[in-house]
Amino acid sequence: MLFNSVNFAIFLPIVFILYWFVTNRNLKAQNILLLLASYFFYACWDYRFLFLLIFSTFLDYFTGLRMERSKSQKFKKMWFWISIVVNLGFLGLFKYYNFFITSFVDVLSNFGLNANLGTLQIILPVGISFYTFHGLSYVIDIYKSRIKAEANYIDYAVFVSFFPLLVAGPIERATHLLPQIKKKRVFNYVQAVDGLRQILWGLFKKIVIADSCAEFANQIFNNSDNLNGSTLVLGAIFFTFQIYGDFSGYSDIALGTGRLFGIDLLKNFSFPYFSRDIAEFWRRWHISLSTWFRDYLYIPLGGSKGGMWVKIRNTLIIFLVSGFWHGANWTFIAWGLLNALYIMPSIIFNTNRNNLDIVAKGKYFPSFKELCQMILTFSLTVFAWIFFRASDLQHALRYITKIFSKSVFEIPIYFNRFASLIVLFVIGIFLIIEWQGRENNFAIERIFTKNLLLRWLSYILIILAIIVSFGKAESFVYFQF
Amino acid sequence: MGRFILRLLLFSIVLIVFLAPLFFFRIGGERLKYIDNPVAAIIDKHERIKKINSPRLIITGGSNAFYGINSAKLRDSLNLDVCNMALFAGFGLDFMLNELKDELKSNDIVLLSIEYFLPSRINPKAEEQLIRYYPNSIKYLNKDISTKEKLLNPIKLNIESVQNFVLKPLTSKSSIFIQTRLTNEYGDAIGNLNFKNPAHSDFAVKFEYKDWEGIAKLNQFLEIAALKNVKVLFVFPPIPEVTYNINKDIIARLEADLKSRLKIQVLCTPQDMVFDDNLFFDTEYHLNKFGRELRTNKLIEMIKDFQMSLL
Numbered sequence: 001m002l003f004n005s006v007n008f009a010i011f012l013p014i015v016f017i018l019y020w021f022v023t024n025r026n027l028k029a030q031n032i033l034l035l036l037a038s039y040f041f042y043a044c045w046d047y048r049f050l051f052l053l054i055f056s057t058f059l060d061y062f063t064g065l066r067m068e069r070s071k072s073q074k075f076k077k078m079w080f081w082i083s084i085v086v087n088l089g090f091l092g093l094f095k096y097y098n099f100f101i102t103s104f105v106d107v108l109s110n111f112g113l114n115a116n117l118g119t120l121q122i123i124l125p126v127g128i129s130f131y132t133f134h135g136l137s138y139v140i141d142i143y144k145s146r147i148k149a150e151a152n153y154i155d156y157a158v159f160v161s162f163f164p165l166l167v168a169g170p171i172e173r174a175t176h177l178l179p180q181i182k183k184k185r186v187f188n189y190v191q192a193v194d195g196l197r198q199i200l201w202g203l204f205k206k207i208v209i210a211d212s213c214a215e216f217a218n219q220i221f222n223n224s225d226n227l228n229g230s231t232l233v234l235g236a237i238f239f240t241f242q243i244y245g246d247f248s249g250y251s252d253i254a255l256g257t258g259r260l261f262g263i264d265l266l267k268n269f270s271f272p273y274f275s276r277d278i279a280e281f282w283r284r285w286h287i288s289l290s291t292w293f294r295d296y297l298y299i300p301l302g303g304s305k306g307g308m309w310v311k312i313r314n315t316l317i318i319f320l321v322s323g324f325w326h327g328a329n330w331t332f333i334a335w336g337l338l339n340a341l342y343i344m345p346s347i348i349f350n351t352n353r354n355n356l357d358i359v360a361k362g363k364y365f366p367s368f369k370e371l372c373q374m375i376l377t378f379s380l381t382v383f384a385w386i387f388f389r390a391s392d393l394q395h396a397l398r399y400i401t402k403i404f405s406k407s408v409f410e411i412p413i414y415f416n417r418f419a420s421l422i423v424l425f426v427i428g429i430f431l432i433i434e435w436q437g438r439e440n441n442f443a444i445e446r447i448f449t450k451n452l453l454l455r456w457l458s459y460i461l462i463i464l465a466i467i468v469s470f471g472k473a474e475s476f477v478y479f480q481f
Numbered sequence: 482m483g484r485f486i487l488r489l490l491l492f493s494i495v496l497i498v499f500l501a502p503l504f505f506f507r508i509g510g511e512r513l514k515y516i517d518n519p520v521a522a523i524i525d526k527h528e529r530i531k532k533i534n535s536p537r538l539i540i541t542g543g544s545n546a547f548y549g550i551n552s553a554k555l556r557d558s559l560n561l562d563v564c565n566m567a568l569f570a571g572f573g574l575d576f577m578l579n580e581l582k583d584e585l586k587s588n589d590i591v592l593l594s595i596e597y598f599l600p601s602r603i604n605p606k607a608e609e610q611l612i613r614y615y616p617n618s619i620k621y622l623n624k625d626i627s628t629k630e631k632l633l634n635p636i637k638l639n640i641e642s643v644q645n646f647v648l649k650p651l652t653s654k655s656s657i658f659i660q661t662r663l664t665n666e667y668g669d670a671i672g673n674l675n676f677k678n679p680a681h682s683d684f685a686v687k688f689e690y691k692d693w694e695g696i697a698k699l700n701q702f703l704e705i706a707a708l709k710n711v712k713v714l715f716v717f718p719p720i721p722e723v724t725y726n727i728n729k730d731i732i733a734r735l736e737a738d739l740k741s742r743l744k745i746q747v748l749c750t751p752q753d754m755v756f757d758d759n760l761f762f763d764t765e766y767h768l769n770k771f772g773r774e775l776r777t778n779k780l781i782e783m784i785k786d787f788q789m790s791l792l
Binding site: 456 | 488496500
């Protein structure tokens with residue numbers, strides 16, 4: 001079930017009503033409702049994979065308890081590794097098996113050897129990377145004695161499967177979400193209205209920004225060999241906004257939906273395209289994943305302790321793994337590597353924490369220096385997205401070669417001149433709204449707070465834009481991860 | 482909670498007042514006019530087939546025939562009124578044949594230009610659009626429309642026509658990729674004729690051999706047509722050389738199957754319908770305007786030979 005579908009528009013109010021009007025007096029009933037709703041939500045994609053989700057949930061719940069009850073460190077370690085191996089095994093099987101096999105066959109063929117290793121005809125279960133990471137963080141936290149194992153299966157299962165975050169995050173932590181699930185929720189008017197507002201903005205980002213940009217980005221990337229450099233630059237910019245609208249839109253809908261149920265989920269985006277350097281970008285983009293890798297990979301590897309080379313090695317590792325997490329393709333690895341190279345100077349010169357606050361805080365406009373920094377960071381990001389979007393490495397390299405040819409000075413070939421200009425105009429409006437709201441959790445959180453008429457008018461305009469742009473319920477890009 | 486519900490209701494009322502025109506008023510009373518999806522061309526095609534008198538040449542098939550035939554030229558050369566019913570392979574063979582059955586009249590000629598191994602069943606997305614744009618198509622799909630679809634389809638249609646009404650004047654027809662409903666009076670696609678031909682396209686598509694169930698369905702169709710004194714002819718679809726070369730064996734097997742089991746007269750060999758790669762514009766079945774002319778010339782000769790054979 002997609003967030004931008006009629007089915008979800010029916011599903012959400014039903015669950016909301018049952019949650020606040022039928023099960024509101026009983027926390028256990030509320031959690032059972034959330035779990036059933038989440039499983040139904042997931043089963044709408046493919047009920048067969050629901051069993052995988054349930055198995056994965058049960059495995060981590062069970063191994064968590066076993067670890068806690070283990071009298072010796074040896075047994076604790078054993079249960080820990082059982083969970084890690086099985087979780088990563090499933091992820092590896094469903095997501096990476098074919099990649100490893102084909103890469104291995106390619107390597108052998110380079111040495112003149114022919115291997116006939118079969119690939120698997122399997123589809124990737126939606127959201128497997130996300131719920132696997134939920135489970136992994138829970139198990140690791142128990143192993144490290146940071147948290148206690150959850151004894152209530154329903155509560156734990158809601159933590160893993162809560163439908164707003166089930167298929168594309170944010171990647172939650174047991175320390176943040178489980179206490180909220182265990183605590184009685186009281187309806188909070190401000191939180192619920194904020195939730196609705198965030199859902200609305202998420203839908204705008206997805207339907208108006210991402211889907212409109214996707215049309216042009218797809219045309220340009222799919223025909224890049226026949227287009228001039230300037231059009232390819234435009235294609236990369238369209239994709240840059242597509243991926244942002246798509247993923248941050250999804251996160252906004254997820255966070256907003258969580259708020260409707262009295263649950264605050266982790267913030268996943270914080271205006272990343274207004275970053276002044278790459279380190280800041282990564283503190284603002286897919287925050288829940290970046291912090292996950294920081295806490296469960298970077299720091300255990302030694303983090304920034306142990307000298308410059310360890311720091312560089314660890315940074316390289318987390319970016320490569322992060323790229324690989326996004327998909328079983330060399331393009332994602334190249335994208336991760338490129339971002340690692342971008343961030344490396346700031347790691348070496350220790351300037352990666354220079355820009356911790358929001359740009360031009362309390363001001364209408366950035367300084368000239370900040371503007372230049374933002375444009376440079378944005379350009380680097382756009383360039384990196386080419387690898388992310390390209391079908392393979394050769395495609396990415398051909399695309400980039402063309403960008404660095406003389407044809408970049410030609411007039412872009414607009415496939416549909418006026419329509420693409422409209423999309424660029426809408427992106428401009430979108431950037432202005434995002435800029436004015438950059439000090440909030442999401443852009444329209446405080447829109448016309450003192451004027452009801454203007455506020456409602458803005459909502460209506462946003463809804464109108466959504467309706468006019470609404471085509472088919474396009475899948476969110478991030479579901480594939 | 483009470484305050485939340487009250488505010489939400491109040492906002493919903495204001496919203497409905499603002500959005501009412503979108504859902505309930507028709508633009509100029511002709512919302513279908515603003516639908517530019519190629520699937521909507523079915524409306525124009527059915528209007529035409531009902532309008533023209535027999536003897537007619539009725540063409541059906543997927544987009545190979547929608548894009549790849551110049552019906553005006555066929556009409557002038559064969560002295561037969563032409564209706565090109567071909568539209569989209571995704572409709573499936575069952576629908577293509579069913580929609581013709583009621584329309585056949587004595588002395589008509591039906592020219593089947595069917596894609597290789599065309600599935601019988603309709604693609605669900607195409608079905609959804611088809612029902613929305615042309616609710617009469619239900620009777621050719623052998624299914625019932627649900628109450629939900631009955632309620633939602635007019636609203637979706639209104640929204641789509643409003644979208645097109647708002648955005649269409651702002652968009653140009655210069656795209657080589659945008660598919661459009663634009664057809665000529667015979668039902669041929671013409672929205673693509675002036676598109677610039679992309680220098681490349683990957684036509685190296687591999688077909689998969691199967692014992693094509695379509696042969697039996699075509700034979701059944703022939704029986705119905707024969708009862709109405711309608712002649713049925715079969716031609717292979719146009720494909721680029723590169724596609725033919727990598728599928729030569731599979732196509733030869735299909736050709737052998739057709740020779741042994743198809744009761745419909747086949748006017749050509751698969752090789753006759755192989756054209757230079759440069760004569761296709763986006764997919765392996767879509768001829769550009771030059772390819773379209775070449776194929777039409779070939780079809781004219783073939784149909785003329787057939788007509789001569791009847792004398």
